[in-house]
Amino acid sequence: MSKSRETNPDELSEIRARLASASGPEYWRSLEELAGTETFQHYLHREFPENATEMTDPETRRHFLKLMGASLALAGVSGCAIRTPEKIAPWVKSPEQVVPGRPQFFATAMTFAGLATGILVESHSGRPTKVEGNPDHPASLGSTDIFAQAAPLCLYDPDRSQVVLQGDANNDGTFADFTFDDFLAALTNKMNDLRPKKGAGLRILTETVGSPSLAGQIKEVLAAYPEAKWHRYEAVGKDSAKAGSKLAFGEIVDPIYHFEKADVILSLDADFLACGSPGRTADERAYAAKRTPVKGEMNRLYSVETAHTNTGAAADHRLAIKPSEFVDLALAVAKEAGVEGATPGKLTEVQAKWAAAVGKDLKKAGKKGLVLVGDCQPAYVHAVGIAINQALGSIGPEGTVHYIEPIEADPVDHLASLTELVKDMEAGKVNTLLILGGNPVYTAPVDLKFTAALRKVPLSIRLGQHVDETSEHCVWHIPEAHFLESWGDARAFDGTASIVQPLIAPLYNGKSTHEILSILLGQFERPALKVVQEYWKAQGTAADFEARWRKALHDGKIADTSAKPKAVTAKGLAAIGPRPPATPSTGLEVVFRPDPTLWDGRFNNVGWLQELPKPITKLVWDNAALVSFDLAEKLKLANNQIVELKYKGRTIQAPVFIVPGQADDTVVLHLGYGRTKTGRVGTGTGFNAYALRTSDAPAGGPGLELTKTEATYPLASTQMHRYVEGRDLIRVATLEHYLERPDFVHENEEHSEQSIKPEYEYNSYKWGMAIDLNSCTGCNACTIACQAENNIPVIGKDQIMAGRNMQWMEVDTYFHGKDPNDPEVYFQPRTCMHCEDAPCELVCPVAATVHDAEGLNVMVYNRCVGTRYCGNNCPYKVRHFNFLNYFDEAHPALNEPTLKLLNNPDVTIRSRGVMEKCSYCVQRISGARINAKESGGRIQDGDVVTACQSACPAQAIHFGDLNDPNSRVSKIKKEPRDYAMLGELNTRPRTTYLGKVRNPNPELIEA
Amino acid sequence: MAQVFHRSMNTVSRLSIVVAGMIGGAVPPLAYFVNQSPNETLVKVVREQPIPFSHEHHARGLGIDCRYCHTSVEVSASAGMPPTYTCMSCHSQIWKNAPMLEPVRASLREQKPIEWTRVHQVPDFVYFNHGIHVQKGVGCSECHGRVDRMPLAWKEKPLTMEWCLECHRNPEPHLRPKEAVFVMDWAASETDLKAHGATDVADLGTKLREEYKIEVGRLDNCSICHR
Helix, strand or coil: CCCCCCCCCCHHHHHHHHHHCCCCCCEECCHHHHHCCHHHHHHHHCCCCCCCCCCCCHHHHHHHHHHHHHHHHHHHHHCCCCCCCCEECCCCCCCCCCCCCCCEEEEEEEEECCEEEEEEEEEECCEEEEEEECCCCCCCCCCCCHHHHCHHHHHHCCCCCCCEEEECCCCCCCEEEECHHHHHHHHHHHHHHHCCCCCCCEEEEECCCCCHHHHHHHHHHHHHCCCCEEEECCCCCCHHHHHHHHHHHCCCCEEEECCCCCCEEEEECCCCCCCCCCCHHHHHHHHHHCCCHHHCCCCEEEEEECCCCHHHHHCCEEEECCHHHHHHHHHHHHHHHCCCCCCCCCCCHHHHHHHHHHHHHHHHHHHHEEEEECCCCCHHHHHHHHHHHHHHCCECCCCCEEEECCCCCCCCCHHHHHHHHHHHHHCCCCCEEEEECCCHHHHCCHHHCHHHHHCCCCEEEEEECCCCHHHHCCCEEEEECCHHHCCEEEECCCCCEEEECCCCCCCCCCECHHHHHHHHCCCCCCCHHHHHHHHHHCCCCCCCHHHHHHHHHHHCCCCCCCCCCECCCCCCHHHHCCCCCCCCCCCEEEEEECECCCECCCCCCCHHHHCCCCCCCCEECCCCEEECHHHHHHHCCCCCEEEEEEECCEEEEEEEEECCCCCCCEEEEECCCCCCCCCCCCCCCCCCHHHHCCCCCCCEEEEEEEEEEEEECCCEEHHHCCCCCCCCCCCEEEHHHHHHCCCHHHCCCCCCCCCCCCCCCCCCCCEEEEEECCCCCCCCHHHHHHHHHCCCCCCCHHHHHCCCCCCCCEEEEEEECCCCCCCEEEEEEECCCCCCCCHHHHHCCCCCEEECCCCCEEECCCCCCCCCHHHHHCCCCCCEECCCCHHHHCCHHHCCHHHHCCCCCCCCCCCCCCEECCCCCHHHHHHHHHHHHHCCCCCCCCCCCCHHHHHCCCCCEEEEECCCCCCHHHHHHCCCCEECCCHHHCCCCCEEEECEEECCCHHHCCC | CCCCCCCCHHHHHHHHHHHHHHHHHHHHHHHHHHHHCHHHHCECCCCCCCCCCCHHHHHHHCCCCHHHHCCCCCCCCCCCCCCHHHHHHHHCCCCCCCHHHHHHHHHHHHCCCCCEECCCCCCCCCCCCHHHHHHCCECHHHHHCCHHHCCCCCECCCCCHHHHHHHHHCCHHHECCHHHCCCCCCCCCHHHHHHCCCCCHHHHHHHHHHHCCCCCCCCCCHHHHCC
């Protein structure tokens, strides 16, 4: 293992000086790089760090030797013995339309925080393996986010709860196995009790409900038990957005943005480009489309934020401020944009200048301006944002935002709803509590003391996919069906309804929320399918229901269900009332945010998401106390150093990670880690930030105390891995410069493409890829889509720290600028370039990596003997070596039979000792080629869509035949912005990049 | 110090070098021979099956088309194995009580698939596709032999990569008109030659290769079969 000497606190000032000097690097990836630490040198000089091949853990090493001995012996045996014959088990009765060997696609919808994304799920002989976007669905448009991509792994998670459990509310999580019938008997008894009492003491707790049929069913329950109450709690909710809407409009409405019309966008802490944001795919697609500089016009994005996010990285101007400064900054912008009654308080000089320039720019844009406010901002900032949009004239059918009735069924303030429930539980008013989804014991604000209150409930029933913290304190735990196993319905951000149809029968007899509610109503013969059908039958004429139903299932959406725009008028700022009092801005402020990959913790046990590098920090498997460069310098903090964080009398310990560009005097904590009861994958990862989160400050607040300790905790960040140092990899220009010189990407290039070898003629297809850096927002959807499509293993934190990352598609983060506290950020997806003159091919002693006639640099796994020469000779560092038999040995949780169902049967599972890398999704090319040949034609443009390309919401990745001059990729490669990474090496990569063009405001460019 | 070894040991040691050399030299060819022998490839080795199904009886005796059971052979990678229902579509009428067919009836009764032993097995990293071979005029019997003469199924060809490449590099002798793909005892007739404008059997292969647009030269790319 590499020696872990990380950045030393004393070095931070040196780093600053080095950056400021003329010889400092223009683009850099990490502070370790700037400090030139040993760790960085390790990763830089050796793609596979020293001793990476050795087993350092003595026990594993012995195990390894044993295995090696055994496999050698087996090799001898298998050489001269008949292999065990494989069995073929055909169907007893073949289902309709199933062709063995050909996948089927079914439309369904994934619900996330109450909102649906339409997806198509690939199914091989009845087992769902891969999620694709549904092009016809408004929230997908053919793309997906990381959470949708991870759905199949969530489904096959071997740690999902599998049996009905009954325990005692007062003991500590000891359970006995029961059957569902036992539960039915218990619940029916209780219901018979409750019915005459009109359900007094019955409480139902759900997360955000957007499903119309579920909302209908809850209404039925409340009608049958008039004294019962329905509570809602979503850990990362939209309470303040709802409150802001109430403040400004007097009612709760949902915004629909029109980025296609927006010329100037101001994001006030709204990370609309991050996975998890509602309507994000549609928003990102429309936003990215306005970033093509070809016509000489681009939108301009301003971002004010505390943490460093994808949106901030994409912004043309980014301002990092503390949460307590948002109100004044928003008011300052409002004042400049012409909002009456906006009287900002004191701002710093930089902030004032910034606000003035942005306000002016917005005013100039008029109804083509758009202000977005993040869900973590207080209601007042939301109201100010709405007031600015109103003043600009951008609200309404002509403008950049319109409003619709809320998608959430019966929207309430979730925090208030939970608080009320806890009070009733404490007062002993609750005798039966149904927790349908969510994990409130873990996510509830710590000051509510939810757990203690829960233990006072005589009958608590928990429907959940995992036996988690909440299950531990409930009397009954019922396994919940995954959305790929159950019927349901849901609505997208714009109101479009979809039917959720199952792809597979419940693996562990899980039940859906619909089914539990049916039981509650005494309707034992009313499964979820019937509930959903009955609801939609009532929504139109019964006569054509069958046809409507089939069409809805096929299309993945129900036609004409999108919400109609609602006419709203915002009250003026004066009518809203006084601004919240300014909080003292001395000292540290804590900021709670959902984790970029685990969200509120619900994806804690999903290996793909744990191992997905988080944007900006590139951390995997852990969260950290994120601090700015200046704060670290001031307090002499170093990466990995454990600090004690004290907030409102509660204390936690967390390792520090320095994020260039974060707001000073803030500590950002991501939720979702530090679970005490989770599956084998999530156990022991990160620290629990919920332990500091209170009901009066769910987004954080001032008054954090930070104490240094001498202890350290190893954080794994892939930021230093596979780095190509000191080369001109990213090419950027301003719009102004681009218009003068469209081929700016070639400005400093000096190379000729001469070769002594004769040119190979690709006379059939010639595959190539182009990645538009201008559209890419660094969301990582491509990485995880690739992982799902190509059976890429999860390898665990230790293996990552040894530099053995396996993801074929990586999104690199580069910082740019002389100030380590306020850098620009660029993303660059990097995968195998499929060089025409590939350096890897020349050095392979066994010809395991060769070129094919269509220009693919193919990897022949069964030839590879694992010399790793190819990896050493690859200038792009995109080859990945299987140091272990990762599918079986890396993690005990990964060696489970259910996970075998997850694999894509069209891609080989690689074993130990084999090199692998991006194949341009050769299985999809082969599939398309066979289809085309069978019908006697050629592969048409668009027939082959790689996994990364399909997932990309911004459509930054283009793939196709370069021999076809009319293919999309050919046309894009003709753009003057097109350049090859390390083109000077004459490797002639088939993957090229389109340079990034920024559109800064001339007023804000420092002279 | 006295001599440890007797002088005659010289002869023994010299001889042992020669013998070792001979053995060493014999190992590679021997390994190759073993590897190519039916012991490894299982060519013509009858595998035990739960039901002694006879292709000879069903295909030749009764004249049932291959596609009656192997339904997806024209369109998919997998040829498809018949579900129990296919067997029972006849055997619910004839040989209803035959003891030999008890596993079929049991499968239907218990809704459990019949577990056949795979006869043609390629490694997991090989992606063979039946559909495209059928579409390009490769007859069943080219790879599977005269299945209609097999009372119990066996493997006719070794299915080694060497064997695959033989045809992928030189497909002409293995091509036939598409309509004859499922004909077990096909031989080029005058009508075939005339229909495709060929002068002789060898020329028919060339003509068919052109007609089916089979791109020889690319078929031995690794990515054609490995993914």
